[in-house]
Amino acid sequence: MSTIRLPEILQKAKAQILEEWVKQQMSGAGARADLIKDGELRKQSEEFLNNFQRSAQSGETENIQLPAWAPTLELIADLTRQRERMGFSPSETALFIFSLKEPLLAQVRAELKKDPEAAIEESMGISALLDKLGLYTTEIYQASREEVIRRQQEELLELSTPVVKMWDGIVALPLIGTLDSARTSVVMESLLQRIVETGSEIAIIDITGVPTVDTLVAQHLLKTVAAARLMGADCIISGIRPQIAQTMVHLAIDLSAVTTKATMAEALKTALARTGHRVVKDVVLKA
Amino acid sequence: MPTLKSEVQPVVTENDIVYVRQNVRKWAVEMKFSLVDQTKMVTAASELARNLLIYGGGGEVRLEQLQEGSRMGLRVMFVDQGPGIPDIEQALKDGFTSGKGMGLGLGGAKRLVTDFDIKSIVGQGTSITTTKWR
Amino acid sequence: MQDRIPILHMSNFLLVTIQVDMHDRLALQLQDDLTSKISATGARGVLIDISSLEMVDSFIGRVLGNISSMSRVLDAKTVVVGMQPAVAITLVELGLSLPGILTALNVAKGMELLSRD
Numbered sequence: 001m002s003t004i005r006l007p008e009i010l011q012k013a014k015a016q017i018l019e020e021w022v023k024q025q026m027s028g029a030g031a032r033a034d035l036i037k038d039g040e041l042r043k044q045s046e047e048f049l050n051n052f053q054r055s056a057q058s059g060e061t062e063n064i065q066l067p068a069w070a071p072t073l074e075l076i077a078d079l080t081r082q083r084e085r086m087g088f089s090p091s092e093t094a095l096f097i098f099s100l101k102e103p104l105l106a107q108v109r110a111e112l113k114k115d116p117e118a119a120i121e122e123s124m125g126i127s128a129l130l131d132k133l134g135l136y137t138t139e140i141y142q143a144s145r146e147e148v149i150r151r152q153q154e155e156l157l158e159l160s161t162p163v164v165k166m167w168d169g170i171v172a173l174p175l176i177g178t179l180d181s182a183r184t185s186v187v188m189e190s191l192l193q194r195i196v197e198t199g200s201e202i203a204i205i206d207i208t209g210v211p212t213v214d215t216l217v218a219q220h221l222l223k224t225v226a227a228a229r230l231m232g233a234d235c236i237i238s239g240i241r242p243q244i245a246q247t248m249v250h251l252a253i254d255l256s257a258v259t260t261k262a263t264m265a266e267a268l269k270t271a272l273a274r275t276g277h278r279v280v281k282d283v284v285l286k287a
Numbered sequence: 288m289p290t291l292k293s294e295v296q297p298v299v300t301e302n303d304i305v306y307v308r309q310n311v312r313k314w315a316v317e318m319k320f321s322l323v324d325q326t327k328m329v330t331a332a333s334e335l336a337r338n339l340l341i342y343g344g345g346g347e348v349r350l351e352q353l354q355e356g357s358r359m360g361l362r363v364m365f366v367d368q369g370p371g372i373p374d375i376e377q378a379l380k381d382g383f384t385s386g387k388g389m390g391l392g393l394g395g396a397k398r399l400v401t402d403f404d405i406k407s408i409v410g411q412g413t414s415i416t417t418t419k420w421r
Numbered sequence: 422m423q424d425r426i427p428i429l430h431m432s433n434f435l436l437v438t439i440q441v442d443m444h445d446r447l448a449l450q451l452q453d454d455l456t457s458k459i460s461a462t463g464a465r466g467v468l469i470d471i472s473s474l475e476m477v478d479s480f481i482g483r484v485l486g487n488i489s490s491m492s493r494v495l496d497a498k499t500v501v502v503g504m505q506p507a508v509a510i511t512l513v514e515l516g517l518s519l520p521g522i523l524t525a526l527n528v529a530k531g532m533e534l535l536s537r538d
Contacts, residue, residue, distance in 0.1 A: 223510070230518065
């Protein structure tokens with residue numbers, strides 16, 4: 001494969017290629033006249049073709065990671081992000097690059113009419129190059145999606161760790177949703193931090209909203225209880241549902257060192273009693 | 288995997304264990320590890336530096352800042368030319384000790400870091416590499 | 422480096438605040454000093470404040486455990502107060518939960534615990 005003639009062809013027939021390419025885009029499979037104006041499309045195409053030509057002049061068309069291709073890749077990244085916001089699908093964006101093949105290869109054929117072998121060589125090289133550039137757009141898509149997911153995960157983590165003060169000296173952590181190892185350790189750290197800040201001797205960990213508890217999560221719970229004890233605070237685990245109680249016994253998780261209560265209310269009652277409080281109901285005296 | 292920065296410090300006296308702790312803390316803070324991760328690194332370094340002194344007869348601690356893709360790593364290596372460890376697997380078990388101590392040194396330190404690698408040749412020495420990533 | 426941690430004597434109690442990064446000899450010295458001071462003063466309680474300690478490894482953990490057991494033999498209670506969350510998490514991960522030691526969140530709560538009974 002070679003692309004020796006590519007810079008020369010681009011130099012010679014750029015205007016024509018651009019014309020064909022834009023026409024192709026407006027009528028082809030990736031055409032989205034509803035999303036992008038013709039003028040804008042032409043501007044983007046021209047900009048890309050200019051960068052493409054400059055990068056191709058380096059002669060290094062095998063590896064698009066080389067510095068010569070950096071400006072072109074940057075432009076592709078910009079265009080991809082822009083199109084993602086405008087509502088283009090990943091394949092429509094990839095087609096933007098792929099659709100350049102036809103007009104470009106037509107020029108190659110015309111130019112190398114007398115040497116069919118060279119034409120095939122050249123076509124294959126250009127085709128491979130455009131494939132790489134087209135696939136790069138999906139990489140950009142992927143990366144921006146991953147960024148969104150990562151950000152949402154972080155936000156979720158922050159939202160899902162509410163340590164609430166129940167009474168003087170008593171804090172509670174109502175856990176909701178599936179616990180994975182990473183989330184559990186973040187939650188537990190913030191619980192221990194709040195114990196210090198509030199000077200609370202008792203922490204209630206309520207797992208009513210936790211669908212399953214596996215060995216790893218149970219171990220995290222036990223470690224938290226142990227760490228709290230080292231700091232001088234006691235934990236009560238409440239809201240252990242029957243299925244979870246069964247799993248814990250099956251997994252041979254020893255909770256004998258931990259105070260457990262069926263409900264948050266029970267746990268609070270115990271916590272109040274331990275901190276020397278009594279809850280009394282008022283008797284209404286009839287006159 | 289590029290190494291951005293490295294430093295070697297000797298461990299020959301008990302005070303050096305404190306210097307190792309302080310240095311690991313300094314590096315971990317610079318690399319913006321969370322407080323819990325800093326504490327874990329420092330504690331692991333303290334255990335292993337003490338081992339280096341007591342069982343290995345002293346040696347060197349080498350700190351390295353690594354970069355792999357987007358993640359950063361702090362690597363701490365403990366190298367001695369001491370008697371070596373005949374049975375590594377047993378030495379890693381909790382409760383195992385051949386000298387004074389509670390026998391939590393190796394196994395405990397291993398739990399505090401992400402990667403733990405130990406090489407030992409009897410009569411030639413021991414080299415332990417610990418790495419934590421962020 | 423410092424070679425002794427000061428011990429405060431207040432009515433029936435001994436108070437220790439550890440503020441330096443302890444080297445091993447210093448920890449052992451504290452263990453010796455505390456036991457002799459308990460027997461010399463007849464103190465009923467020992468309070469060790471470790472709130473400024475950024476790390477407790479197995480050696481320091483063992484010394485704290487020893488102090489606790491030794492004071493019990495001399496009929497005094499020991500309470501360790503103010504352990505930081507990061508330190509507590511690390512100790513548990515290390516496999517050290519110091520079962521015999523009394524703990525409290527801060528000095529005030531520790532004193533309360535010692536004054537009981």
